[in-house]
Amino acid sequence: MKYVRTPGFLIDLRRLSDEHRKLFMQAGHEVLRPALDAGAHQGAVPWPKALRVHRIGADYFDDMELRGTQRESDFAWWPLEASGPAELEERLTQGGHLLPLPREPAALANVLEVSIVNFLALRVLAVAGAEVRRGTERGYPDVEIGGPAFGGGFHAVDVTAARRAASGRQTQSRITLYTGNTYFKWPELHWPGTFRPFSDYASHLDVIMIYTLNPDSNARVEDLEIIVQEPWRIASRERSSTTREYIGAITDISGLRAGAGAFDGPAEFYEYWRKYPFKISAQVQRQLQRLLTATQDELARLRARQEPGPRPE
Numbered sequence: 406m407k408y409v410r411t412p413g414f415l416i417d418l419r420r421l422s423d424e425h426r427k428l429f430m431q432a433g434h435e436v437l438r439p440a441l442d443a444g445a446h447q448g449a450v451p452w453p454k455a456l457r458v459h460r461i462g463a464d465y466f467d468d469m470e471l472r473g474t475q476r477e478s479d480f481a482w483w484p485l486e487a488s489g490p491a492e493l494e495e496r497l498t499q500g501g502h503l504l505p506l507p508r509e510p511a512a513l514a515n516v517l518e519v520s521i522v523n524f525l526a527l528r529v530l531a532v533a534g535a536e537v538r539r540g541t542e543r544g545y546p547d548v549e550i551g552g553p554a555f556g557g558g559f560h561a562v563d564v565t566a567a568r569r570a571a572s573g574r575q576t577q578s579r580i581t582l583y584t585g586n587t588y589f590k591w592p593e594l595h596w597p598g599t600f601r602p603f604s605d606y607a608s609h610l611d612v613i614m615i616y617t618l619n620p621d622s623n624a625r626v627e628d629l630e631i632i633v634q635e636p637w638r639i640a641s642r643e644r645s646s647t648t649r650e651y652i653g654a655i656t657d658i659s660g661l662r663a664g665a666g667a668f669d670g671p672a673e674f675y676e677y678w679r680k681y682p683f684k685i686s687a688q689v690q691r692q693l694q695r696l697l698t699a700t701q702d703e704l705a706r707l708r709a710r711q712e713p714g715p716r717p718e
Contacts, residue, residue, distance in 0.1 A: 441531055505623045510577070513625055514566035515542075517614050521564050521631075522547050525612070544598030545588060546609075558607035559600075563636075566614040569628075569658070573617075576661075579645035579653035580613060582636040586650040586683035587692070594696040611636050615658060637674035638664035650683040 436453050443450045507513050522539060525548055529537040534554035540547050546561035567576040583589040588596040592603035613632040618625060636654075639661050645653030655666050668674040685693070 506625045508618070508620055508625060510568060513618075517566040517616070517626065518547065518564045521612060521614065525562065525564070538600060540600070541598055545584065545603075546600075546606075549600050556607070559605060561606045561609045562612060563610070564612045564614075566616065569615060569617045570656075574658055575656040576615065576654075576658065579641065579643065579656055580611075580639075580661075581645040581651040582611065582640055582654055583652045583678075584650060585644075585652045585678060585681060586685055586689055589652065590679060590683065591693065591696070594693075594700065596696065597692065609636055610634070611639065611654075613639075613654075613661060615661070632661050634661065634664050635671075637666065637668055637671045639666045640668055640674050640678070642667050642677065652678055 440450070440453055445451065445453075506516055526537050526539055529535050529548075529550055532554050534552050535550065536552035538549040540549065545563065547564045548562040549559055550562060551557070551559045563582075565580050567578065567580050569575075570577045588594070588599050588603045595602050611634055613634070615630045615632065616626045617628045619627045636652075639654045641653050641655045643653045645651040655661065657665075660666065666674075668677070
């Protein structure tokens with residue numbers, strides 16, 4: 406197993422207080438790593454109870470349910486003891502330590518997405534011969550997976566969250582699949598915010614979290630459903646934003662589950678959206694020109710290396 410400290414991981418690690426960072430590192434070294442070395446992820450030994458890892462069928466998952474955000478308080482009693490998660494949540498709430506997650510859709514979605522990305526990265530690292538990199542907040546993809554375990558190629562995984570509409574049958578808004586006027590439209594170029602050109606990926610997957618908003622709950626999220634699909638299978642012929650150049654998914658939740666989007670195959674999807682008249686801002690145009698110039702310069706250098714030198718007389 407290869408362990409990589411990605412920039413995203415280091416950013417999250419620095420957000421922890423000194424005390425919490427020490428506890429995190431201690432748990433990783435003293436609990437998680439020995440469990441992985443002993444083969445817990447392969448069923449050879451049970452997972453330590455401290456990790457709160459559960460099994461569904463042949464798969465394992467860590468209990469990552471978000472119940473709120475912690476706030477330090479001067480009037481709480483320490484040390485705090487609880488017999489289980491429910492009592493811990495109750496006592497933290499009573500002591501003024503547990504605050505609700507944000508209700509605003511974009512902020513709540515960001516919390517959910519970061520949680521899932523952390524979970525996926527940890528799971529991938531538990532696979533022998535697997536490698537993982539976390540993307541930037543506004544880059545693509547959210548997670549890049551590769552290594553010998555995946556045939557040596559690279560695979561892009563994007564994570565997004567969407568609230569159910571009042572009917573329960575559709576998402577409140579369209580999910581964004583790609584930014585259409587940069588890396589998607591010119592897939593051979595290495596755009597800022599990406600690890601590599603879009604066309605270098607062997608596959609693309611979307612991990613979608615569908616939830617019902619409960620404004621009276623600290624967690625805000627109820628009935629969380631996770632759907633995994635190839636983007637073309639759930640794509641619509643509509644943008645997900647009226648102001649940004651984003652490719653949108655269908656809004657019908659049953660269609661998202663079934664992969665019943667607007668296209669019969671990936672070729673039709675790429676042809677439609679690559680021909681779409683996206684707006685190209687001045688900033689994007691400057692980036693495009695720099696990338697094209699860099700590509701032309703690199704081709705010139707390659708040709709110069711391949712051309713034979715002057716023959717001796």
